Amino acid sequence: MHWVNAVVQGVLVGGLYALFAAGLSLIFGIMRLVNIAHGDLIVLAAYVALVVTGTLGINPLLSLVVVVPVMAAIGYGLQRGLLNRTLGDDILPPLLVTFGLSVFLQNGLLEVFSADSRRLQAGRIEVAGFALNAGVSVGALPLLQFAAAVAVIGGLHVLFYRTALGRSFRAVSDDPEVAQLMGLNTRHVFALAMALSLAIVAVAGVFLAVRTNFDPATGPARLIFGFEAVIIGGLSSLWGTLVGGVLLGVVQAIGAEINPGWQVLAGHVAFLAVLAVRPQGLLGRARR
């Protein structure tokens, strides 16, 4: 029965990975930017939540009301002030600038918050849950986290295909020059996309901080998990990030069940196997 339990827990953790992946996939889709600092921004959001809960004395989940707009504003400023300058045909500048940003953020967090491991306390909801049967129980928090992932990805889907902003996103994604000719301010649209990406990062960061310990050096691993979920699910698919995240979570949980040292390794191997057998991802359509 503990195998079934591992799978169930893996699926729920997969929701968190899908949240890591959604923000990454979003900006790649819109402006072909791969944000190497994505994981560090998730950790930054966790620290923002730490400060907010510390000063206002509120529940971490409630702190989202502050953390989401703060991260979105950071995203907008980052894109307008820095990342827009790096976009173009050459892939090196965005890659290396976000790499520099990653080093800057990690060490900035280290300077301000020290290397101590932190965690947010969410109160009674942390221990709440219900048992499906004798061996399988579901925690309220993981369930909430999974529901949040589904809601975020569903919301993105509606935003992309039902709203004017979504139409702008798709237009600049298809052809930024023509979009500009049609009267779109591409710099503003790109900045809104980054703001949206970091709003999702904020949700991911808060759930990460409640679920597990974090410190300034934990960002790169979050980037890798998000990236793996994107590739496993399929680069061109929003729902694919959820499928990829869930699969990654399940494989890691099964790996950990066999040998605690294999948890992360199993995820990497699954990622490489998908890349070798089905490089367009499980839900992906065209080959890149």
Added chain:
Amino acid sequence: MSAAMRVTRSTNASRAGLVGVVLVLVALALAPLWAGRDGMRLLIDAYVYVVLASLWNLLAGYAGLVSIGQQAFVGLGGYTMFALAVLGGVNPLLGIPLAGVVAGVMALPVAAVTFRLRGAYFAIGSWVVAEVFRLLAAQVSVLGGGSGGSLPVGLITALARSRAAREHLMYALALGLMVAILAAIVVLLRSRWGLALTAMRDNEVAARSNGVDVERTKLVVFVVTAACTGMAGALVFVQRLRISPDAAFSVNDWTALVIFITVIGGIGRFEGPIVGTALFFVLRETLSDLGSVYQMLLGLVAIVVMVYARRGLWGVLAERSDLQLLPLHRRVRVAGFGRGGAPRETQSRPAP
């Protein structure tokens, strides 16, 4: 094309540069006489970074393969040398070339998987591969598992009788490896492969349409740099005498710093990594006491250089003054044009 055109590589600056290079190499070869123990250790460190950055430059700056996973081959080289020494009693010096062979062979399956990813996604994919290697190395208990291990004492004393003699030996090896790899890169860049690589650097589509087999060239560059990176890794851990998965597969030590060095020096130019290493060591020796603030500064400098001076320090200098250290850029000279003045150039400018 008329007979009045000819292609030359050397300029006055490169001829003077060649003399300077020889003088500097003589001075470096004599370092045991003037540098002292700490100075020599610093120089060994610098040589390793010149090698790693030059190789990464070939990969990212010329072949367009922006890897964040070269620590895979540093670690693989180090662990190959270590495993041969611990399990087979193989002399670590013999382990260095063998590490190169193993790293080069392992680069083939790595390329088979990661080459399916393009551009920036290749970067993170190569990082995942390096993480797999790190996690696997931590699982091998005969090699010390997660905490690693030290080279057997018997093999260390077999290297050289005294500590001073060993240090001289390591210095000579590091300098020799750097000179050999830089020479190999110069020969490569001056060959047909080099012309293909330079064409790919400037415009991959145009290179393809002129008959360059882009995929094959990329694979060859990937395998060769992996082999050389593996040798550099083996050398590092022969010098350190101990190895652990976190040190051997460190993304910060073997990739982040290497990228920083190449970017500030000038990516896509032979001289860039050398200038970048010199600059980095000046920064490190003056600022590293600042700890994480120093690291933040490195990140900031990389961002500023990438946004405002994309070609790095050497790129900016070379552009202003037609400077090159070694005769690498090809120029077409047309009889009657600008006699004695600046020749008309082709192929020598990096893509804007």
